[in-house]
């Protein structure tokens with residue numbers, strides 16, 4: 497049961513409802529390599545390529561790698577958002 501007053505819910509249903517997600521290793525956003533990190537769309541955990549204490553290196557992302565979601569938030573909100581999980585690609589890009 498999802499608590500709709502959860503502090504992490506800030507309107508993500510406007511852009512993350514029923515989207516396709518895929519588990520990937522974090523890399524810099526291809527369309528803007530100047531970004532060196534991203535945040536979980538819900539709890540703001542940090543995704544980075546570099547090693548730093550507490551940062552995440554993999555998680556669920558939208559297929560354009562614009563939105564990232566950590567494993568904990570994925571588990572908490574997957575039913576509410578009805579995400580479709582896309583299997584990992586068998587071949588690298």
Ligand SMILES: [Zn+2]
Pocket residue numbers: 536537538539540541565566567568569570
């Ligand atoms: Zn999170």
